[in-house]
Amino acid sequence: MSSSTHSKRHRVGYALPPKKIQAFIKPSLIHHADQHNIDLIPIDPSKPLIEQGPLDCVIHKLYGLDWKSQLLHFSSLNPDALIIDPLDSIQRIHDRISMLQVVSNLKVSERKQVLDVPRQLVFSDSETMMKNSDDLIQKLGFPLIAKPLMADGSETSHKMYLVFDKEGIDKLETRVIIMQEFVNHGGVIFKVYVVGDFVKCVKRKSLPDIKEGKLVSLKGLMPFSQISNLEEKSDCGGGEFDRVEMPPVDFVEEVAMAMKEETGISLLNFDLIRDARDANRYLIIDINYFPGYEKIPNYESVLTDFLLNAMEKNKSRDVSMVRERDDD
Ligand SMILES: O=P(O)(O)O[C@@H]1[C@@H](OP(=O)(O)O)[C@H](OP(=O)(O)O)[C@H](O)[C@H](OP(=O)(O)O)[C@H]1OP(=O)(O)O
Ligand SMILES: Nc1ncnc2c1ncn2[C@@H]1O[C@H](COP(=O)(O)OP(=O)(O)O)[C@@H](O)[C@H]1O
Ligand SMILES: [Mg+2]
Ligand SMILES: [Mg+2]
Structure with a gap:
């Protein structure tokens, strides 16, 4: 992983039901993520998502059309932000x-x-x-x-x-x-x-x-x-x-x-x-x-490593897309 990944802070928004926040967003996860340059930011689904940025990544487990249109709108304005996972695939x-x-x-x-x-x-x-x-x-x-x-x-x-x-x-x-x-x-x-x-x-x-x-x-x-x-x-x-x-x-x-x-x-x-x-x-x-990961030992580092890798991959994808555009 490049050194820039370690120095830059990453803003990861989470949109989850209250019960899931309680179970999954434990202080130990927040702490571990923080130690690895990730700020875990709660998303309030009752407010416009586009006003809750900037976000490098969104993790989510919400249902319904309102959330769907929020995500679509957010992605259209923030094409570089990583959405984990795509709604169509979850469907x-x-x-x-x-x-x-x-x-x-x-x-x-x-x-x-x-x-x-x-x-x-x-x-x-x-x-x-x-x-x-x-x-x-x-x-x-x-x-x-x-x-x-x-x-x-x-x-x-x-x-x-x-x-x-x-x-x-x-x-x-x-x-x-x-x-x-x-x-x-x-x-x-x-x-x-x-x-x-x-x-x-x-x-x-x-x-x-x-x-x-x-x-x-x-x-x-x-x-x-x-x-x-x-x-x-x-x-x-x-x-x-x-x-x-x-x-x-x-x-x-x-x-x-x-x-x-x-x-x-x-x-x-x-x-x-x-x-x-x-x-x-x-x-x-x-x-x-997005099951109950908190039940697996050491889930804090598993999730943190995954997020860092996913954002790094997403960044290289964005860079190569810009290069492709420049070559045209
Ligand atoms: O609540 P938990 O920790 O038992 O996790 C549930 C999962 O249990 P598991 O991790 O497979 O043992 C559970 O898995 P099962 O369907 O019970 O096999 C579901 O993923 C559940 O989500 P939802 O109610 O279907 O949206 C999961 O519920 P949420 O954590 O997403 O509320
Ligand atoms: N075809 C099956 N044969 C035997 N047991 C099953 C079968 N399907 C489900 N079960 C049992 O029922 C439980 C719940 O079914 P599952 O399809 O996993 O639903 P849920 O989404 O509520 O977890 C399973 O964990 C398993 O114990
Ligand atoms: Mg199930
Ligand atoms: Mg099951």
Whole structure:
């Protein structure tokens, strides 16, 4: 990195919901960034963004048309400012259909591990789903997971149900619904955090397996909030979690970099599960924009290094564009 990067102060604006500011913009992050010539500046989304500059870079996780037009207006007046990440790219992972299409487009080399997504069907309303329930059951079987289409941080976007039988399908009362096959995965999920070229995979507790024998005793549907009832009776406990092997690092890193390329997004994580019936089959079930990075150790330096690098790259891009213009 050039010495000028170290001497110049960088103004990085952050536009985040209050809950996220509380969790992510910790004094330790502000301090670490400050020590590395970055001023983290709060952006007030209720005021014009163009009046809150100058800014070298904007990081953001806000939704809605107002924020979109604010960013567009700001970018048109400040073409050299770096926006992390582009709104159009983020939009693609706010929808649980296009999100999984991203996975199908990933370019991952031929290897022992296979990357897949769960099978899913989308319905415009519960009535249409009920009418087509025989087809749904035939295609995906039970148990099913009902997910809202949108994954846009809204209150309802994480509200899900496990559906065990036809009566469960009939009881669902949501608007656009994704019905996804439930894949047994040993009750453990791997969360892969990506920050530019940095990749960190961690283990988390997930929904426990639902063995065929157990399915007969499960009736109707169950919102996820009650899933702990099921977990108590699950096979995953008593230190088993700690013994679960992590996926191969090179595989995770390759998928993470392919994801970054395909989405054009630098700040994301994805949820990876390993098929309980095939240890080499991995499925991506969820991709999240700008997740809770504060949960990874040393996130202060990871984020600071990323911002410095991104601004440095952006500056060299601007310089080469000026050179190209001069050459014309
Ligand atoms: O709140 P946290 O720290 O659990 O982070 C949430 C993420 O948890 P994770 O880091 O994956 O464990 C969470 O990931 P999941 O969807 O739970 O896999 C989302 O990214 C969530 O954002 P939103 O509500 O979808 O806008 C994230 O919420 P925000 O931090 O953006 O509010
Ligand atoms: N197809 C699936 N098979 C098995 N478990 C799943 C599947 N999809 C989701 N889950 C479980 O449900 C949780 C929430 O689903 P996810 O798609 O990640 O939604 P969210 O965006 O709310 O995190 C996951 O962390 C995992 O435990
Ligand atoms: Mg998830
Ligand atoms: Mg999610």
